[in-house]
Amino acid sequence: MAEYPAFAVTVDLVVLTVRDRRLCALLIRRGEPPYLGDHALPGGFVRPDEDLPDAAVRELAEETGLAHPSAHLEQLASYGDPGRDPRGRVVTVAYLALLPDLPAPVAGSDAAGAEWVPVARLQGGRYGNGGRPAVTAGAGGRSLLAFDHARILADGVERARAKIEYTSLAAAFCPAEFTIAQLREVYETIWGVPLDPRNFHRKITGTPGFVEPVGRSTTGERGRPAQLYRRGDASLLHPAMLRPA
Amino acid sequence: MAEYPAFAVTVDLVVLTVRDRRLCALLIRRGEPPYLGDHALPGGFVRPDEDLPDAAVRELAEETGLAHPSAHLEQLASYGDPGRDPRGRVVTVAYLALLPDLPAPVAGSDAAGAEWVPVARLQGGRYGNGGRPAVTAGAGGRSLLAFDHARILADGVERARAKIEYTSLAAAFCPAEFTIAQLREVYETIWGVPLDPRNFHRKITGTPGFVEPVGRSTTGERGRPAQLYRRGDASLLHPAMLRPA
DNA sequence: CAAATAGTGTCTCTGAGACAGTATGAG
DNA sequence: CTCATACTGTCTCAGAGACACTATTTG
Numbered sequence: 001m002a003e004y005p006a007f008a009v010t011v012d013l014v015v016l017t018v019r020d021r022r023l024c025a026l027l028i029r030r031g032e033p034p035y036l037g038d039h040a041l042p043g044g045f046v047r048p049d050e051d052l053p054d055a056a057v058r059e060l061a062e063e064t065g066l067a068h069p070s071a072h073l074e075q076l077a078s079y080g081d082p083g084r085d086p087r088g089r090v091v092t093v094a095y096l097a098l099l100p101d102l103p104a105p106v107a108g109s110d111a112a113g114a115e116w117v118p119v120a121r122l123q124g125g126r127y128g129n130g131g132r133p134a135v136t137a138g139a140g141g142r143s144l145l146a147f148d149h150a151r152i153l154a155d156g157v158e159r160a161r162a163k164i165e166y167t168s169l170a171a172a173f174c175p176a177e178f179t180i181a182q183l184r185e186v187y188e189t190i191w192g193v194p195l196d197p198r199n200f201h202r203k204i205t206g207t208p209g210f211v212e213p214v215g216r217s218t219t220g221e222r223g224r225p226a227q228l229y230r231r232g233d234a235s236l237l238h239p240a241m242l243r244p245a
Numbered sequence: 246m247a248e249y250p251a252f253a254v255t256v257d258l259v260v261l262t263v264r265d266r267r268l269c270a271l272l273i274r275r276g277e278p279p280y281l282g283d284h285a286l287p288g289g290f291v292r293p294d295e296d297l298p299d300a301a302v303r304e305l306a307e308e309t310g311l312a313h314p315s316a317h318l319e320q321l322a323s324y325g326d327p328g329r330d331p332r333g334r335v336v337t338v339a340y341l342a343l344l345p346d347l348p349a350p351v352a353g354s355d356a357a358g359a360e361w362v363p364v365a366r367l368q369g370g371r372y373g374n375g376g377r378p379a380v381t382a383g384a385g386g387r388s389l390l391a392f393d394h395a396r397i398l399a400d401g402v403e404r405a406r407a408k409i410e411y412t413s414l415a416a417a418f419c420p421a422e423f424t425i426a427q428l429r430e431v432y433e434t435i436w437g438v439p440l441d442p443r444n445f446h447r448k449i450t451g452t453p454g455f456v457e458p459v460g461r462s463t464t465g466e467r468g469r470p471a472q473l474y475r476r477g478d479a480s481l482l483h484p485a486m487l488r489p490a
Numbered sequence: 491c492a493a494a495t496a497g498t499g500t501c502t503c504t505g506a507g508a509c510a511g512t513a514t515g516a517g
Numbered sequence: 518c519t520c521a522t523a524c525t526g527t528c529t530c531a532g533a534g535a536c537a538c539t540a541t542t543t544g
Contacts, residue, residue, distance in 0.1 A: 179523090180523085180524095181522080181523080197522085197523080197524090198523090198524075198525080201523075201524065201525090202524090202525085205524095217523095221521095221522080222520085222521055222522065223520080223521040223522025223523065224521080224522050224523040224524080225522090225523080226522080226523055226524090227523085227524090
């Protein structure tokens, strides 16, 4: 193998949650050059005897304090532009994680301050205007994120938007027990569009296996109490949840 | 960077086409150990100053003799199990290529004989039975493909199956000018199910931008001559083409 | 002519969207 | 009581599937 070029391999994480009706990403502040002080995706080098998914799980645990039981983690894509890291030739394998809004601040982080940042603030102008964000790495205007992380984040957001359409993944943003309205809020936040509460309710409860009723209701809220649900067994939606035109 | 583990990075290609009503993958015979003489996906090491997509395009050109103008190429996923290559720590970035059936045999190949192999022959038993193929790398039964390439191929086939549902990518398997029946054959082959020719025709021609009529017809075939079409501008299908239950 | 394939018309059923109306809590 | 939110019922329209029918070629 010595005759072949040597690369460093990292995993980077696009960790998304919905809090306060905004789609937020978990970002760290870089504690060393390059991009000292800038926001960046959490991530790190893959260890010599570690598989890629293991590295992603490890980094997620290190950054969020725990491997949250209801977290969803999937490979997103890989990025290997020769110029993406000034320190050398680094190929990164990005993973996408979807988490419920954590009640406690992110604990156990070994990075210089991990924080939730609204995605809209990182993607110039209107969020939900259809295409790629106005601000990505590269020519024209400095990115708000280190390396090519703006591009990776945009790809992760786009993946999340697309996947809640035909999977039950939106429930990964909700706590273990949730109401239909909470689930609807996830869709509305990620898609950036309002949905009819009544049709949404019918669609969710009419799709076998999407959610299972827990038998109890909320209390102390305004309006009629809502039934609580758990995530169901189904992972694919047939037919899909349609994003309004 | 010297303090971080060194990896080799390769690109591997899942090159698919439809020929003779079968979904086929382009495979090479390995000319050296390990897995000497076995089938494997075409691919090779990424060069020191080469971006990942460039490496994929280069390998595709080397293996198929030309960067076919109507070829579709997209990143599939990355694989980095520490044990996947006995020679050392190799992370591979897999790409998926969709090509029309090439009239000439694969030319210009620098590998020890590239050939089209029906995917069904590599995936134990019935093709189109819904899940993963019976034969993947790992425990139980030796794979017909080197390394973890059976797994990568299966992922590529699954991606192709899913994407022709909501994109116009099926046309990438057709020559520049084609009939609706040829396009239908692509769907039927990849999904392994028969489709109603009349409803299919209505769906395709009724979707703006999927295909553009070329004005001419086939001749010399049995039955009524068919209109010829070109690929249209649309890449996403709304609503999607539904796979029969 | 028959056989084969291309393409159209039409019916039915499912499901999405709009939205009236009812149920049940807090204040 | 009012207000807010949860939930149900019903109408309409778009589109998928089934399939009768017509069109145009070869043999």
